[in-house]
Amino acid sequence: MYKILLVEDDYEMRSNIKRYLELNNFTVFDAENGKEGAELAAIKQPDLIVSDISMPVLDGFEMLALLQKNISTATIPFLFLSARSDKSDVREGMKLGANDFLSKPFSFSELIDVINVQLKKKELEKKQSEDRIEQLRENIRLAIPHELRTPLNSILGISSILAKSEEFSEDTKEMVQMLNESAQRLHSTLEKYNRYVYVELITSDYAEINYLQSKITNAAQYIIEEIAYSYAEKFNRTKDLKFDLCSADLKISEEHFALLLEELLHNAFKFSLEGKVIAINSKKSNNIFSLTIKNTGQGFPKDALEQIGAFVQFDRKKYEQQGIGLGLIIVKRIISIYKGSLDIESDEKSYTAVTISLPLIEG
Structure with missing residues (x-):
């Protein structure tokens, strides 16, 4: 069901228009002035x-000029209703970014027709935007990574077979296993690169951002548990998980929420030792959901926390980090799409606690 915001200072007209739109299956919010x-x-x-x-x-x-300055409202289609038929008013409205102009008096059927035209246009633009992003994503995915993925898959497949062969000595099988593990790390890096490119494309597309901000994730606590256990099983550490979760419905797409969890949990397990607790806690306050993932083990140097960005590594030689340091910047970019926040508290020698905050669904 489409959501319409109706802004009209005349109470009777506002009430009549709202009632008619609701009869035509629109959800209507109303206001009596531009502020x-x-x-x-x-x-x-x-x-x-x-x-x-x-x-x-x-x-x-x-009001329109104010909305145009806000990235989250700049692309919302805008229809003016006015008793003023002066062409200069029409030009002024269009110059500010209005999509259409309907002069009073008008019939309700005319209003519905104009609204439907704008909504169809918006759907078409959204579809075109999604297609462009998908095409760009596919082109990049098939470019440099493709030149690596094909031989890499061969290395992974062959090394897996050789590692199980009884014809080789233990030393040889150990070297083959090392080769396989290195190939797996490279494969993981390529996938993270693809995620990074995808997120960067989204953050430069205002129409896509506006669309994504309408997405929701229901029962986030179950998704958190499911993904956490899947990672714990990979690292053989299900006993290390400790949960204290609240129920929550969030203003973020399920795909992106899952991606956030995957990046954060991967780091939590990777940079802590077996037997050390990974605590996953959540809480709700003032329409904000906060999730904290805390692991005991390697932390970040204090100065490094101020330099989180793509391709930044933290003390690579000391901790033998793998990959190219894209995980946190992917998390940071996704959270910014949904007007959330990222906070990292860390002691270099003992722990890291990462907290993400996201808006809750109201009501």
Whole structure:
């Protein structure tokens, strides 16, 4: 069901339009001036805004200009309703970024037609944006990584077979196993590179960001447990997990929430020893969900925490880190899409606690 934000200072007209839109299966939020409208748009993220021009506190033009400055509302289709038919008003509205202009008086059927046109246009633009991102992602995935993936898969397959062969000495099988493990690390690095490219493409596409911010994850606690246990099994450390989770429905796509968990849990297991507790706790406060993953073991140097970015490594020689240091920047980029935050608390010799905060679904 599409969400419409209706901004109109005339109570009777606002009530009549709202009632008619709801009868046509739209979810309608309403405001009586531009200031309230701008605040509601940022919170509710409607699919389309229908607004009068002449209003108190903040008029329609001023509200639209304000919305254009906010990355989360800049791409929302905007329809002006006005008794002012001056062409200069139309030009002003279009110059500010309005998508259409409907002069009063108008029929409800005319309003529905104009709204449907804009919503269909938005759906088409979203589809085109998704197709472009997918094509770019595929092109990059098939470029440099492809030149490595094909021979790498051969190395992985052949080395796995040779490691099980009875024809080789234990020393030879040990070397083959080392070869296989190195190939697995390289494969993991390539996959992380693909994730990084994908996230970078998204963060430069405002329409895609707006679309993603409408996605939700229900019952996040079960997803956390499922992914945590899957990683614990890989490292043979299910007994090291300790949970203290609250139920939560989040404003983030399930795919991206899972990706965050995978990156953080991979690091938590990788940089702590078997038998050391990995504590996973969550809480809710003021419409914000906070998840903390804490592992005892290797921490980050204090100055390194201020330099988190793509390709940054922390004390590589000392800890023999694998990969190219993209995990945290992937997490940071994804969280920024959903207006969340990332906090890292660490002692270089004893522990690391990573906390991600994300908006909860209201109500």
